[in-house]
Amino acid sequence: xxxxxxxxxxxxxxxxxxxxxxxxxxxxxxxxxxxxxxxxxxxxxxxxxxxxxxxxxxxxxxxxxxxxxxxxxxxxxxxxxxxxxxxxxxxxxxxxxxxxxxxxxxxxxxxxxxxxxxxxxxxxxxxxxxxxxxxxxxxxxxxxxxxxxxxxxxxxxxxxxxxxxxxxxxxxxxxxxxxxxxxxxxxxxxxxxxxxxxxxxxxxxxxxxxxxxxxxxxxxxxxxxxxxxxxxxxxxxxxxxxxxxxxxxxxxxxxxxxxxxxxxxxxxxxxxxxxxxxxxxxxxxxxxxxxxxxxxxxxxxxxxxxxxxxxxxxxxxxxxxxxxxxxxxxxxxxxxxxxxxxxxxxxxxxxxxxxxxxxxxxxxxxxxx
Numbered sequence: 001x002x003x004x005x006x007x008x009x010x011x012x013x014x015x016x017x018x019x020x021x022x023x024x025x026x027x028x029x030x031x032x033x034x035x036x037x038x039x040x041x042x043x044x045x046x047x048x049x050x051x052x053x054x055x056x057x058x059x060x061x062x063x064x065x066x067x068x069x070x071x072x073x074x075x076x077x078x079x080x081x082x083x084x085x086x087x088x089x090x091x092x093x094x095x096x097x098x099x100x101x102x103x104x105x106x107x108x109x110x111x112x113x114x115x116x117x118x119x120x121x122x123x124x125x126x127x128x129x130x131x132x133x134x135x136x137x138x139x140x141x142x143x144x145x146x147x148x149x150x151x152x153x154x155x156x157x158x159x160x161x162x163x164x165x166x167x168x169x170x171x172x173x174x175x176x177x178x179x180x181x182x183x184x185x186x187x188x189x190x191x192x193x194x195x196x197x198x199x200x201x202x203x204x205x206x207x208x209x210x211x212x213x214x215x216x217x218x219x220x221x222x223x224x225x226x227x228x229x230x231x232x233x234x235x236x237x238x239x240x241x242x243x244x245x246x247x248x249x250x251x252x253x254x255x256x257x258x259x260x261x262x263x264x265x266x267x268x269x270x271x272x273x274x275x276x277x278x279x280x281x282x283x284x285x286x287x288x289x290x291x292x293x294x295x296x297x298x299x300x301x302x303x304x305x306x307x308x309x310x311x312x313x314x315x316x317x318x319x320x321x322x323x324x325x326x327x328x329x330x331x332x333x334x335x336x337x338x339x340x341x342x343x344x345x346x347x348x349x350x351x352x353x354x355x356x357x358x359x360x361x362x363x364x365x366x367x368x369x
Contacts, residue, residue: 001165001173003258004031007223011254015222016214018249020201020229022049024162027174028225028258029188030181036219037188038210040197048128050196051119055112056105057189063182064088072102072137081179085172089141089160102137106130117192201229202238207245214250221255228260 008031017034019025020041029037039050060066064079067088073095079088110126113119121129136143141160157165163174175181188194199206214221224246233242249255 001027001167004028004173005167005169005171007032007256007258011222011256012220013222016219016250017223017225018207018210018221019223019225020046020227021225022046023053023175025194025225026053026185027181028223029194030175030184031173032223033184034188034222035193037194038197039194040199040201040206040210042198042200044125044198045128045132047196047198048125049132050194051113051121051125052109052129052132054189054194055109057186058112059108060186062179063176064091066182067092067141067176068101069105069108070136071140072097072099072105073140074098074101084164085174085176086164088176089164092141093160097137097140102133106133109133201226202233202241202245207242208248211245211249220250220252223256223258224249225258230259 004027007028011032013033014035017025017029017032017037019028019037019039021039025037025039039046041047056066056069060069062081063085064075064083067073068075071092073092076091076095079091083091109129113129114121114126141163142158144156144158163176164172165174166172172178175185185194197206197210199209201207230239230242233239
């Protein structure tokens with residue numbers, strides 16, 4: 001959340017958002033106010049999680065109702081539109097989960113997805129949605145990224161901690177921090193404008209298909225939240241493929257990456273560098289360069305299909321918030337300036353904002369890869 005104030009200063013609202021992973025995207029979406037969002041993730045489980053969220057957003061009247069359904073806990077009295085996220089999670093801390101509410105909500109989710117929307121979900125997907133929802137039911141607001149203590153589960157923040165986290169100035173930024181933030185995400189979900197895509201950042205279809213769609217609608221990318229996926233792409237020798245895909249997206253000089261970084265080995269910490277972020281103690285240090293597709297002030301040829309473009313990266317600024325303890329980091333912001341790309345040869349649609357996006361199931365099926 002530390003990067004959100006700078007993002008609000010730089011990027012433009014009313015554009016397209018790209019992201020990866022689960023609910024942290026909702027916080028960025030609530031703050032940046034895009035007209036459409038695509039969540040691209042190689043894990044099909046992430047699609048199922050977002051379908052669960054979609055149904056819960058649609059049927060929940062407000063934040064307190066949403067939290068009640070998400071964790072299958074009866075709603076306590078006294079919560080209203082003025083309640084803070086901390087108020088909401090404090091109120092639910094003493095409420096036991098209800099098996100009856102769990103069963104009712106799961107049936108509601110299935111009805112919303114299969115009957116109302118007509119999504120052709122396989123039995124495997126329905127079982128996966130139930131599996132994900134069961135985790136929320138069993139662990140409650142204390143659920144973590146690794147709830148059973150594996151892969152860093154002992155140092156990850158809880159769901160409740162993430163929802164009440166603030167930026168450096170103490171301002172709550174989570175998608176459950178206010179009714180306004182929640183309502184914005186709910187509206188996009190209701191209009192099918194948060195689209196989960198099963199695909200590989202470096203694959204030949206997913207990111208490029210999103211780029212083609214956005215160009216047809218004359219839409220620009222405001223932010224691409226990539227988490228720490230770039231580490232895996234570099235390790236697996238797929239970095240240039242990812243660069244080629246990114247270069248095919250409609251971007252301009254305000255388009256920004258949000259990435260997670262790790263502290264360099266033996267990185268010294270001074271006392272005044274340390275602050276509390278959503279992932280625990282962190283330091284904020286300026287970095288001279290970022291792990292980008294280009295070198296600072298160095299022109300580089302980037303091949304895009306049968307065409308090529310010269311992309312000049314200049315005035316790169318990076319804001320790094322890295323974790324001192326634990327395997328996960330707070331996102332950092334890299335802002336790209338004056339990136340020149342040859343315009344796409346295809347004719348663009350006349351509409352200025354996206355409309356009638358592909359459905360969740362259609363996009364997931366068509367964009368895999």
